[in-house]
Amino acid sequence: MKIIEYSFLAFFLLLPLVLADLRVGFYNATCPQAESIIQKVVQKQFATDSSITGGLLRMHFHDCFVRGCDASILIDSTPKKPSEKSAGPNLTVRGFELIDEAKKSLEAACPSTVSCADIITLATRDSVVLAGGQSYAAPTGRRDGLVSNPDDVNLPGPTFSVSEALQSFTAKGLTLNDMVTLLGAHTVGLVHCNFFEDRLSDFQGTGSPDPSMDPALVAKLSKLCAAGKNPTTFLDQNTSSTFDNQYYNQLLLKRGILQIDQELASDNSTTGIVSGFASNGVRFSQSFATAILKMGSLQVLVGNAGEIRKNCRVFNPK
Ligand code: HEM
Ligand SMILES: *[C@@H]1O[C@H](CO)[C@@H](O)[C@H](O)[C@H]1NC(C)=O
Ligand SMILES: *[C@@H]1O[C@H](CO)[C@@H](O)[C@H](O)[C@H]1NC(C)=O
Numbered sequence: 001m002k003i004i005e006y007s008f009l010a011f012f013l014l015l016p017l018v019l020a021d022l023r024v025g026f027y028n029a030t031c032p033q034a035e036s037i038i039q040k041v042v043q044k045q046f047a048t049d050s051s052i053t054g055g056l057l058r059m060h061f062h063d064c065f066v067r068g069c070d071a072s073i074l075i076d077s078t079p080k081k082p083s084e085k086s087a088g089p090n091l092t093v094r095g096f097e098l099i100d101e102a103k104k105s106l107e108a109a110c111p112s113t114v115s116c117a118d119i120i121t122l123a124t125r126d127s128v129v130l131a132g133g134q135s136y137a138a139p140t141g142r143r144d145g146l147v148s149n150p151d152d153v154n155l156p157g158p159t160f161s162v163s164e165a166l167q168s169f170t171a172k173g174l175t176l177n178d179m180v181t182l183l184g185a186h187t188v189g190l191v192h193c194n195f196f197e198d199r200l201s202d203f204q205g206t207g208s209p210d211p212s213m214d215p216a217l218v219a220k221l222s223k224l225c226a227a228g229k230n231p232t233t234f235l236d237q238n239t240s241s242t243f244d245n246q247y248y249n250q251l252l253l254k255r256g257i258l259q260i261d262q263e264l265a266s267d268n269s270t271t272g273i274v275s276g277f278a279s280n281g282v283r284f285s286q287s288f289a290t291a292i293l294k295m296g297s298l299q300v301l302v303g304n305a306g307e308i309r310k311n312c313r314v315f316n317p318k
């Protein structure tokens with residue numbers, strides 16, 4: 001009787017730490033330094049380039065939305081065998097060198113133990129915290145996938161409507177609230193002109209800029225984009241490298257950069273979520289931690305599935 005009670009108790013106490021067979025501290029016994037090794041690499045990079053937070057968050061999203069969080073995004077294309085990196089939306093994913101550096105240190109400390117998929121997850125978490133976001137315990141134990149195919153890359157695009165974008169999130173088991181929360185990652189990072197230029201002059205064939213963009217921002221971005229070869233600007237025009245709720249405040253000021261960002265403020269299914277986060281930064285931070293843990297557990301490989309890659313850019317030789 002006692003044993004049964006205790007195991008019930010243990011089950012409910014441990015439940016929050018376990019997501020889809022992942023466990024907080026999965027490497028406690030096999031590589032106790034794993035999380036601190038990754039954190040050091042991220043700290044070093046962040047000190048010289050705080051924009052790495054944007055790179056890693058987007059990498060984590062693109063990894064998890066294509067075949068689950070299995071590091072399929074890290075595989076290099078070869079002339080004979082193109083990988084996910086050869087698909088259109090990959091083009092500007094960045095941060096691969098940081099993952100390589102972490103992997104190198106981890107292989108030296110504990111060979112063939114820590115997966116590349118977990119490195120992306122933990123490095124993303126650490127970079128969010130350095131940018132001012134809330135910390136959270138990230139369950140680990142993901143294994144690396146054996147497939148990386150450009151034809152699998154089917155991500156939502158910046159001109160999608162809210163309901164179109166929602167379809168790709170619900171297909172992964174994520175909710176409307178998760179989607180609006182995760183798009184809050186656009187509080188950091190960079191965006192190239194080609195993703196929003198259509199809003200600046202002849203929006204949807206009207207001959208005018210997108211009326212949902214602040215005319216002062218239209219003027220600023222038109223000047224920027226005309227001046228270079230597909231230059232970048234910040235997704236959050238106020239606090240561009242701080243992980244905070246200013247993204248949502250900018251949307252309320254008609255200063256969202258991507259069409260999908262700005263639509264979140266006007267679509268009647270999401271406008272309430274946007275104003276809620278805009279007025280409560282703590283609630284956004286907490287919701288983000290929950291939502292990104294959910295995203296990080298999508299279709300993960302665990303147990304003996306997949307492999308632990310030795311080099312994150314190539315599958316292990318057979
Ligand atoms: C409907 C869903 C989404 C769409 C259409 C979308 C679209 C885009 C586009 C077009 C860019 C610009 C890329 C560039 O110019 O290099 C971008 C950047 C970015 N996205 Fe998203 N995104 C979505 C969801 C997400 C989610 C869920 C996350 C993470 C949780 C995320 C994180 C980022 C970050 C951090 C950047 C900046 C990248 C950098 O600094 O290099 N996005 N996104
Ligand atoms: C690893 O250690 C941490 C901190 O002591 C603990 O919270 C966690 O449950 C441990 N995880 C495993 C799988 O042993
Ligand atoms: C920019 O962000 C700061 C810090 O959160 C805030 O106090 C300020 O009101 C924001 N400014 C604009 C123009 O949104």
Ligand SMILES: *[C@@H]1O[C@H](CO)[C@@H](O)[C@H](O)[C@H]1NC(C)=O
Nearest residue numbers: 266267268269270271272273
């Ligand atoms: C949004 O608007 C449509 C019609 O314009 C209405 O049918 C729907 O109930 C509204 N949804 C919410 C959440 O207000």
Ligand SMILES: CC(=O)N[C@H]1CO[C@H](CO)[C@@H](O)[C@@H]1O
Nearest residue numbers: 085086087088090091092093
């Ligand atoms: C980072 C990376 O590998 N990007 C690739 C994305 O795909 C294009 C082809 O569509 C390649 O040229 C890029 O190198």
